[in-house]
Amino acid sequence: MTAFSHLMAFQRETEALGLISERLGWDRETVMPRGAAGQRAEEVAALEGVLHARRTDPRIADWLAGAQAPDAAGARALDLIAHQYRRASAVPADLAAELARATSLAQGIWAEARAADDVARFLPTLARIVALRREEGAALAAAGLGADAYDALLDGYEPGATAASLGAMFDRMRPRLVALREAVLGAPAPRALTGHFPAAGQMDLARRAAAAFGYDWNRGRIDLAVHPFSSGSGSDVRITTRVAEDDPFNCLYSTIHEVGHAAYEQGIAPLHAFTPLGRGVSMGVHESQSRIFENQLGRSAAFTGWVFGQMQQVFGDPGLPDAAAFHAAVNRVHAGYIRTEADEVQYNLHIMLRFDLERALIGGTLAVTDLEAAWNARFLADFGFAVDRPANGMLQDVHWSVGLFGYFPTYSLGNLYAGCLHQALRAALPDLDAHLAAGDASPATDWLRDHVQRPGGLYRPVELITRACGFAPTEAPLLDYLETKFRALYRL
Amino acid sequence: MTAFSHLMAFQRETEALGLISERLGWDRETVMPRGAAGQRAEEVAALEGVLHARRTDPRIADWLAGAQAPDAAGARALDLIAHQYRRASAVPADLAAELARATSLAQGIWAEARAADDVARFLPTLARIVALRREEGAALAAAGLGADAYDALLDGYEPGATAASLGAMFDRMRPRLVALREAVLGAPAPRALTGHFPAAGQMDLARRAAAAFGYDWNRGRIDLAVHPFSSGSGSDVRITTRVAEDDPFNCLYSTIHEVGHAAYEQGIAPLHAFTPLGRGVSMGVHESQSRIFENQLGRSAAFTGWVFGQMQQVFGDPGLPDAAAFHAAVNRVHAGYIRTEADEVQYNLHIMLRFDLERALIGGTLAVTDLEAAWNARFLADFGFAVDRPANGMLQDVHWSVGLFGYFPTYSLGNLYAGCLHQALRAALPDLDAHLAAGDASPATDWLRDHVQRPGGLYRPVELITRACGFAPTEAPLLDYLETKFRALYRL
Incomplete structure (x- = not known):
């Protein structure tokens, strides 16, 4: 050998x-x-x-x-x-072991602190996690894996990305997103969907939606989890979802999102299985697959038209007059505190806030004891209203408790990549809407499989997206798409 | 350190x-x-x-x-x-790897051969498995782990047992079991339970029965599987069952059997977790826990009286006049080919047949090509009627295809130990039937936990049973119990 x-x-x-x-x-x-x-x-x-x-x-x-x-x-x-x-x-073995120990305990402490709205209960733990991750990042940077500790942590999730490039990207995105958000929230809000939607019907609908996106049940299954996720690769890729009986969109779009992640792992060429090329190439590219399924395709007028019909079958009259009103309800923009409940317009603003704060934490320019004040000031500045309690503020996300510093920006990168891929995919599939309107996203799934998923880790993230789209990724397609979509929905 | x-x-x-x-x-x-x-x-x-x-x-x-x-x-x-x-x-590494490979393929070949009733399709595979296991047994025996290859294989499942001692045990059991079988089958058979019993009701009943035996749901769960099994230890011990809608006893007694195995693993003292003492000490002792739950307790008049009431609640009228008729139906003895469907009277006769044949296979005195004829001749001699097809004969069990030679006798050893433990347990708990009749087997579960389960692997199998019972294990309590029970049921 x-x-x-x-x-x-x-x-x-x-x-x-x-x-x-x-x-x-x-x-x-x-x-x-x-x-x-x-x-x-x-x-x-x-x-x-x-x-x-x-x-x-x-x-x-x-x-x-x-x-x-x-x-x-x-x-x-x-x-x-x-x-x-x-x-x-x-990373020294002692540090790796200490990080594993500290983060495994920290999640429970964070959950208790969030439930009690008690920042002080979480701060000593968070301080310890920040210190350990800073030390880890410094060790990685010293080994040449990033310009500084934060870049070195980022490199673990999105190889090739740097805080400088992401910061510049966010600086270009912010003004257009803020302007769009203000215009939308200044316009009359569409009717929301209300009512009671039994869990069994929601799971039925989730299965129909997963099938519409080409999820392969022979190599997967769906279960319930508190926080939906997808796991596995190749021929065993499982998704999870959750059900709130007053909000069927939670289950439906959580499912479609996870089907996007799962499609990626199911779509990688089998010859890459059990090699370093056998998994999604980065968190950002992974998120692009979930986001394009969930948002650009799943929340499109064509697909929500099909969903409207399915919901009528499953639940009877959903209480909205027509598919257009249903599409508006799906895409309803509202002021809120919580990132995971944010709409397409505001989501990236939540990420920018976290990105700046976590850079400052790891960089040592923000003390953990000053985090709550910094979060609340930044939230007020960015969103125009004040955080009412820590569970709606700095305690809302699990990420930092488990040491995920450098992870948040990959969500926005995923949105940006999804915007680029959507532009290319629409150009390649001019009649896609007719398929989506019939509950068949498979032309899009097939295109993504061929252009993004099959190579697995063969190409670096930016190279992969560039090859798929025919142009280097920028934020422009995403912002153009958002402005077009939401100006139409809100008649701006 | x-x-x-x-x-x-x-x-x-x-x-x-x-x-x-x-x-x-x-x-x-x-x-x-x-x-x-x-x-x-x-x-x-x-x-x-x-x-x-x-x-x-x-x-x-x-x-x-x-x-x-x-x-x-x-x-x-x-x-x-x-x-x-x-x-x-x-065991040489090459041989271990070859055994793993061969047995992993053999199970599928066996399943196909059984489905097709085609012995010839299975014979080359079986010959290979026998040869490899014989070689493994010889290597183990050469290392002092058994007097010969078969004893060395047996030592892997039941340390301390030998073919000679098991053979002598079976020689003592056979005449009394044969006499009892002949007497019972010569008497009028009680009415069988017939009807349609929906799966959901059967699972409800299975959960009630598991709870009656003290199964800890906080450390376990129940699922469906083709072949019921129990798995895990300590705080994660899961059981499986199966449902045949024309035979509710299949699901019920499979469940109680697996709860017996699970109770053992749930009952081991936590201080032994993750040590060599943290699992059941042998296959025979394990089987004693499943058998005493399933048979001596689960098929007793007292407990089946409670089951009769539960079935009336779940399914309505089960079509039998009273609890006594129900008890007789549960314990109905009938002529049959299949070990896993055998009643308490005939079960060990099935094991004796396999024990003698597998000893001869490993010992080299029976060729694989002669196995079918040997099986069929022995079955006719022991059971009084001829095997009609291989799926009802030598192809019925999965065990040999996956290399389990030396495993079958531990089933009978489990029955024997269960007989001893039942005698001791009844002496210690004179009012047990009153609890069983109320659907509460916990006094028995508690006694078994204290006397058998908590020590885990601390004592050798025979020592453990001797300590629990206050006497050295023999076949007498089991045979006395069977004769008393079935002579009463069949009015002999």
Whole structure:
């Protein structure tokens, strides 16, 4: 065996073990007995120990030094393994273990603090997580994996992205989004959907929508979870959703969003399975697949027309006069505190707030004790009204409690990529709306599979989007789309 | 750290990884998407590779050589680890890998052959499995783990048992069981339960029965599976059942059986978790817990009286006049081919047949090509009528296809132990029937937890049963119980 084949065989097992770890996460959030949490933590710790040992195995360096890639895919696989190895090896084992311990405890403390609206209960924990992640980022930056600690953390989610480039992107987006938001909120609001929508009917509708987007049930399943997610890859990609009986859009669009993530993992070419190319290439590209399903396609007039008919079948009269009113209700913009409930117009403004604050936290220019005041001041400035309580402010997201610094901006990058892909996809599929109106998104799913999903990790994120679209990604297509859509909906 | 603490820390992770492997097995049989089988096989192979490397890690020998046990539990843990290490190390890696490969393929071939009633399709595969297991048994015997290949395989399921002692046990049991079977089948048969029993009602009844036996839902759950099983340990012990709408006893008694296995794993003292003492001590003892729940308690007049009332609530009139007729229907003895459908009287006769044939296969005195004829001749001699087709004969069980030679006799050992434990338990709990009649088996569950389950692997199987009962296990209590019960039921 050559060094290359040794390395790929070793990596193959590591990828398989990583999928097992992900499957355990699914189990915990969906079917695990309540009393099993402590035992499961020990099981996961054992598996993570095995994975960490493999990811930092010194033989990887030897194999990398001697490996000759047989082709471009092999060369890219070597690059990705080298990148993972550099990241895993740059962090001292003690620090990695302490981070794992601290973040596993922090989520529960955050949940308690949020439930009690008690910032003080969370601050010592958050301070510890920030300090540990700053230390980790500094270690990664010292190993050349980013210009500074924040960039080095960002590199773990979106290789190639930098805070400087993202900051410039946000600076270009903000004025147009703020102007659109103000115009929309100044106009008469459309009627909202109200009523009681039984859970069984919502799950029925969710299954119909998943099928409309080409979700492969032979390689997946749907379950309930508190926070919807998608997990797995290849031939075992499971989605979850949630049901609020007064808000059927929550279940429906959570499902379509997760089907977008799942379609990506189901759509990667099987030859990449169990290689470093076998997963979505970055968080931003992943989010582009969920967002384009959820928003550009799922909230389009054509598709919501089909949904309107389905809802009439499932629930009877949904209490709105026609498909146009239903489309307006789906896309209703309203002032709110919560990122995950935000509409397309305001979503990225929520991200910009978090991006600036987390950069300052990791950069050391904002103390954790000053975070609540900074959040509230920024929210008032950006959204025009004051945060009423911490659960609607700095305690609303789980991310920081589990150490996810550098993750939030990938959501906006996903929206930006989705805007670009949507422009290219519409140009390639001029009759797409006729299919969407019939409840068939498969032409779009097929286009995305061919242009984005099949290559898996073969191309770097920006290169992948550029190849798919025929142009380098910018924010312009997203902003044009939003302005066109919402000016029409709100008759501006 | 001492050698002992090093070893126990290492073993702790191995036990945790073993539980993950078991959880993946549950997932495959209950919730896994159909299309995921190939991918899952690769994931499991990677995990089994990790486990095999850990179980044969040469550091174990060094730690064992230097370890000082702090107490009796520690000494027993060292014995169990040493035993596992000797077994894992005695089998050449090539042979272990070939066995894993061959048995993973063989189950599908067996299922096809059974469906097609085609012995010839299965024989080459069976011959290969027999040869590999014989080779494995010989390697284990050469390492001192059994007097011969069969004993060495048996040692993997029931440490301390030998074919000679089991054969003598069966020789003592056979005449009394045959005499009882002939007397019962010569008497008028009680009415059977007939009708249609919807699946939802059966699952409701299954949950009521599981609760009656004290199954802890906070540390478990129930799902459907083709072949019911229990899996996991400690705070995550899941059961499965199946539903045949014309036979509610199938679901009910499969559930109670699996609750018995689950109660054992839920009942082990938490301090033994993630140690070699943290699981049921042998297959025979495990089966004793499922059998005493299912048979001695679950099929008793007192408990079936409660079940009769529950079935009236769930299904309406079950078509039998009273609880006595219902008790007789539950315990109806009938001539049949299938072990898993056998009643208490005939079950062990099915095991004796398999025990003798598999000893001859592994011992080399019976060729695989002669197995069908040998099975059919033996069945005719033991049961008095001829096998009509291979699916009702030598193709009925999955066990041999997956290499389980030496496993069948542990079922009878479980029945024997259950008989002993039942005698002791009844002596200790004179008013148990009053509780069972009210749908509360918890006094029995509590007694079994205290006397059998809590110690986990602390005592050797025979020692454990002897301590629990106050006498050394023999077949007499089981045979006395069966004769008393069935002579009364059949008015002999």
